[in-house]
Structures are given as C-alpha cells and as structure tokens.
Amino acid sequence: MIALAFPWVFLALPLPFAVYFLVPAHRERAPALRFPFFRRMAHTAGSKTHAGAAVLSRSRFQMISAVLTWCLLVAALARPEWIGDAVEVSRSARDVVLAIDISGSMDTRDFKAPDGSPKQRFAAVRDVVDDFVTGREGDRMALIVFGSRAYVQSPLTEDLETITSLLGQTEVAMAGPHTAIGDAIGLAIRTFEASDIEQRLLILLSDGADTSSRMSPVNAAEIAASKGIEIHTVGVGDPDASGEDRVDLGALQDIAGRTGGAYFFAEDEAGLQDIYERIDALTPRETETLSYRPKTSLAFLPLGAAALIPFAAVLVLLFSSRHRRAVA
Structure with missing residues (x-):
C-alpha cells in the first residue's frame, strides 16, 4: 500500500498559477531608434511596429514541461511511502x-x-x-x-x-x-x-x-x-x-x-x-x-522524474532549433 507522509504539501500545487496570473510579467527591453516619421517609414517599408518592451513567449511544450516538473516536485515533498504488511x-x-x-x-x-x-x-x-x-x-x-x-x-x-x-x-x-x-x-x-x-x-x-x-x-x-x-x-x-x-x-x-x-x-x-x-x-x-508496518520511502521516484524532465525539454528545444536553422 502506498501512502503519503505529508499530504498537505499538495496545497502548494496552485502556487505557480497564482504567481502567473497575479504577478506582473517580466518584460525584456530591446534597443530602438526614435524619430518623428517612424510610422510612415515602417508603412512604406511594409514592416510592423513593436513595443519597446516585449514579454517573452513560451511554447506549449515548455509550459507542459514546467507544470509536470512542479507537480513531481510537490509529489516528492509529500513523501510517498510503501507501507508493508504488519510485523509483530x-x-x-x-x-x-x-x-x-x-x-x-x-x-x-x-x-x-x-x-x-x-x-x-x-x-x-x-x-x-x-x-x-x-x-x-x-x-x-x-x-x-x-x-x-x-x-x-x-x-x-x-x-x-x-x-x-x-x-x-x-x-x-x-x-x-x-x-x-x-x-x-x-x-x-x-x-x-x-x-x-x-x-x-x-x-x-x-x-x-x-x-x-x-x-x-x-x-x-x-x-x-x-x-x-x-x-x-x-x-x-x-x-x-x-x-x-x-x-x-x-x-x-x-x-x-x-x-x-x-x-x-x-x-x-x-x-x-x-x-x-x-x-x-x-x-x-x-x-x-508491539505491531508496526515497515515503511519504504518512494520520494526518489518523482524527484528523479522531476530532474529528468527539464533536461529532456532542453535537449528537445535545442534539437528543434537546430533543425529549423538547417531547413531555413
């Protein structure tokens, strides 16, 4: 039988989502030139204008990887345990x-x-x-x-x-x-x-x-x-x-x-x-x-998975970026 030593840790699951929706996003500034007839030049050149500070976008794959990693870390902190048969x-x-x-x-x-x-x-x-x-x-x-x-x-x-x-x-x-x-x-x-x-x-x-x-x-x-x-x-x-x-x-x-x-x-x-x-x-x-049930910690399983997912995500992003450059 599997049980959790600290099940209340799962109350921390929505914490990243609360930060995502309640805390202002980080904006990265980009260098730009400013002159009076910029809009006409951009219109003549057929280019689109952008704001001086932009919010970096994330792919769906990155978001899924981040969510899975966080869920696994919380699961490891809850300390799942395998509880054996009663020993007298x-x-x-x-x-x-x-x-x-x-x-x-x-x-x-x-x-x-x-x-x-x-x-x-x-x-x-x-x-x-x-x-x-x-x-x-x-x-x-x-x-x-x-x-x-x-x-x-x-x-x-x-x-x-x-x-x-x-x-x-x-x-x-x-x-x-x-x-x-x-x-x-x-x-x-x-x-x-x-x-x-x-x-x-x-x-x-x-x-x-x-x-x-x-x-x-x-x-x-x-x-x-x-x-x-x-x-x-x-x-x-x-x-x-x-x-x-x-x-x-x-x-x-x-x-x-x-x-x-x-x-x-x-x-x-x-x-x-x-x-x-x-x-x-x-x-x-x-x-x-005296009766007791031996307990074996399983926290290393979600913790190991949480360490592997970001590593795998970085490899996938690097491979896909090089693939796009090769096609271009």
Whole structure:
C-alpha cells in the first residue's frame, strides 16, 4: 500500500498559477531608434511596429514541461511511502536480575544431590539457576555476583546463553570471602536504571550474613521498593552456624517483605529446585506485543522524474532549433 507522509504539501500545487496570473510579467527591453516619421517609414517599408518592451513567449511544450516538473516536485515533498504488511514483535514485559552469593562459605559441601551425595553449595545453586534461566527464554535478565564486593557479570540482555555461560565460569570467592548483600541490592537498582520496563524483579540468593556492605540491606531494600523493584530472597546454608557462616534468615525475610516479594529457604538441591519452580510460578513470563508496518520511502521516484524532465525539454528545444536553422 502506498501512502503519503505529508499530504498537505499538495496545497502548494496552485502556487505557480497564482504567481502567473497575479504577478506582473517580466518584460525584456530591446534597443530602438526614435524619430518623428517612424510610422510612415515602417508603412512604406511594409514592416510592423513593436513595443519597446516585449514579454517573452513560451511554447506549449515548455509550459507542459514546467507544470509536470512542479507537480513531481510537490509529489516528492509529500513523501510517498510503501507501507508493508504488519510485523509483530514480542518482548518481555518484565526484567529480571539474578544476584548470586559467591562468598567463601559457598564452597561448603553440605548440600545433598538427588542421589544423596554431598555437593558444593555453589555447584548446586549453579545447576538449578541454569535450568531456571533456560526456562525463561524471551525474558531479559542480568547477572550480579557478590562476595566482599558486588559485580555485574552481565547487564540486562535477552541472550540467556551468555548468562549461563558466565555463571559457569564463575568460581567461589572470586569477589572476596565476605558477604555484601546491601551492595548487591544497590548494584541491582543501578542495573535496573537502564530499563524502561515498569515490572522489575530481583532474585537474591545468599548463604551468609551481611558483613561488608557500604549500604545496609534494609536501606537498600527500601530504595528498591520505592523504585518498584520486587525482591525474592533465597537462603541456603546453616542458620545455626556462627559468624559469617551463619545465614541471616531474618534479614532475608525483612528484605523480601519490604519489597512485596517472597522469602524461601533451601536445605538441599531438591529443595532449591522446588524454590525456583515456585518463583517461576509466582512470576510467570509476561510479554507485550508491539505491531508496526515497515515503511519504504518512494520520494526518489518523482524527484528523479522531476530532474529528468527539464533536461529532456532542453535537449528537445535545442534539437528543434537546430533543425529549423538547417531547413531555413
């Protein structure tokens, strides 16, 4: 289908005709001699007299060429476009950030694999998170890892293979031996600033108490709540341990409660798998569909024709003038 981007430009079509009829014609002066008995001499010689200033005449061919050129220029300014068939694009209606604790305590081998064998905490988390990420194809996700400091491993992206690949290359204690939950939440807030989507979800997993954050987890959670970020917290590890090895379940519950999220605790890999399935059920994939019609400008067609017509008209006039001289 062909449409015009600026159809109102056609209001300018009668402009040359208005100038032609309302503005006085240009007169070209010709040299002449003036003496009293000029009319008698002209009558005796059988010649016709002419005015001292004459209006140049135009042939019908010139007028038609000028009119066509003007009409084509106006048509080009109206910008004709070819509008293609509707194209629908689906994108995620929610952005998700994963914040994974990789402090030194995540190296503890107290998780039970499905076969009952002991398994490293981080290895169990990585396997479960891989399945979770793979099942959310089409969503935009980001990955943050934190220990003594928090780092963005991947900004928000739809390339979920990159998320799983980077998580697979991550090792325990790469970010330091301590736990900075508040900094991880703060970094997630900054990551969400690049998003124009209103629904924002942070899934935070930790096995320890906050010991090295520059911002307290409670304050960070309050800021996240004010920006519409919902936080689901997942606790792993031993709540009865001492020091940094003790998971602070109360803090994780408080963080989730302040943002309208949910709190979970996992004791083994099966429990962790169940938690991520419940999170998936709580936050199913939401998409929004955008529809648009691709447009291709066709303005070059009338513009090219408008450039060719005067050129062709000049060639025709030159050829006809030489032909008349040759016949004469």
